[in-house]
Amino acid sequence: MDIESADQALHILHIEDSTADQGLARITLRRAGLACRIQTVETFDDLQQALATQVFDLILADYHLPGFTALDAWALVEPLSPRPPFVLLSGAIGEAAAVDVMRLGMTDFLRKEDMARLPLVLTRAMEVHEARRAKEQAMAELALSERRLAELTEHLQSSIEEERASIAREIHDDIGGSLTSVKFDLAWITRNSPANQALQAHAGAALEMLQHALGASQRIMMNLRPPVLDQGLVAAVQWLAENFERRTGVPVQLRTSSEQMATSPEVQLVAYRTAQEALTNIGKYAQASRVEIELSDREGFLTLEVTDNGCGMTAEQREKPRSFGLRGLHERARTVDGWLDVSSQPGRGTSIIVSVPLPSRLT
Known part of the structure; x- marks a missing residue:
């Protein structure tokens, strides 16, 4: 993770009551060239105040603190949105207990004896956090895209059905009505020209074609929007x-x-x-x-x-x-x-x- 300017420096909240450990963490991060601004809190009230008034890129916490533990701190951090990475830096709990704590959702655990690895752990925590945030953003954008696609599909389906109904009405009212009128006229011609066999034959053929056209229009109308x-x-x-x-x-x-x-x-x-x-x-x-x-x-x-x-x-x-x-x-x-x-x-x-x-x- 490259930090090129002061504006990009990590804003870290360090929950630690030991002045020596506060200083050691600062020195370790500075020697590693990790640009960061560290704010320390020692009491639960100060922690609540800091989280309520500021946004932090990362939370670094000891486990045992005066009157509270890292679990109490995690209870305050977990509901935050966006939630910063939470790294437990402690020498007071064993590995098994640390694993149990990690299962709650904390990002990483480091023993104080391994303080030299702190820059690496924080860098990795931020990289994982950024990857997770990018994934969540991509998922949110995908969900939004799918919702918009579903809305568009619904609109298109409604538009298509409305257009089908409109076309079906036109076929029924205009084309169907016109074809029926022509059919009546051809039937009249057939009845009133019995002596003209050629005219009778043409009228009969026209009636057959007209009946076929009426059947086709009815089928089309029924497929579009059946009454x-x-x-x-x-x-x-x-x-x-x-x-x-x-x-x-x-x-x-x-x-x-x-x-x-x-x-x-x-x-x-x-x-x-x-x-x-x-x-x-x-x-x-x-x-x-x-x-x-x-x-x-x-x-x-x-x-x-x-x-x-x-x-x-x-x-x-x-x-x-x-x-x-x-x-x-x-x-x-x-x-x-x-x-x-x-x-x-x-x-x-x-x-x-x-x-x-x-x-x-x-x-």
């Missing part, structure tokens, strides 16, 4: 299961703890999107012949479990780069204080479980 969600989570998951079974031919068994579940719209949407993503993955990758969905609101939690008997996944497949589906589900669950668990083994299927705590008034 069935307004009927409750159970109905929405039931619709997902029936639609999946109809598209893939894979049977889906749905079990629910009740027909209606009193959950917030945010929680409903998280559960719905989890089921939707799980079924999408099963349809694309699982090669399953059976799917089971269990939805429960018992014991203070909303729990959704989607299980298949397909080919399963390896840990590497779940963690591969750009695999954002499951990660997105994890982040969705976090936005409502829930969590997601994925259990899968190659050849033994996959189970995806999302659990969200429910407010007591809803259970």
Whole structure:
């Protein structure tokens, strides 16, 4: 540890009632070239006053002092924030007792007979202290970054869902309404031009294309923000299961703890999107012949479990780069204080479980 100026000199509080030992410590540190400012205290009242009015870089303490011990001094130092390193410098206790004292959280112990090692011990104590403080700062910054990322994720998810709902309304109100009007007009043309076979054929082909466009717009609208969600989570998951079974031919068994579940719209949407993503993955990758969905609101939690008997996944497949589906589900669950668990083994299927705590008034 390099100290290049007086401003960088260590401010040390030396708790010691022996004038000789005070002087020896000063001389030892000065001869070692360790820049420091040492303030000594001998009584407990002076110690309290010093700690209350000043900030010290390091505490150096004897064990036995008039009317108190180093343990009493440690009780005053331990709650400080930031807490300076605490080095015990004493010849009055044995090694075993010193180890017990160190377990309380003190930084280091040195016997007075080894006073020559004091500069090294203090330097090491400061280096350990700085490393610990840097680690704590890094951890705090990481926690702040994670909290901000979670807040951003929640904001993005909310924005995406709002945009989806807005697009779904536009498809329903504008595109769906326009296509339906055109369908009525084509039907009128078909009814009122029975003699013109060419016109009938073109109108019939247009009606078929129009019906396909209406079906596509309805599917897009349902995927964006299904109106069935307004009927409750159970109905929405039931619709997902029936639609999946109809598209893939894979049977889906749905079990629910009740027909209606009193959950917030945010929680409903998280559960719905989890089921939707799980079924999408099963349809694309699982090669399953059976799917089971269990939805429960018992014991203070909303729990959704989607299980298949397909080919399963390896840990590497779940963690591969750009695999954002499951990660997105994890982040969705976090936005409502829930969590997601994925259990899968190659050849033994996959189970995806999302659990969200429910407010007591809803259970």
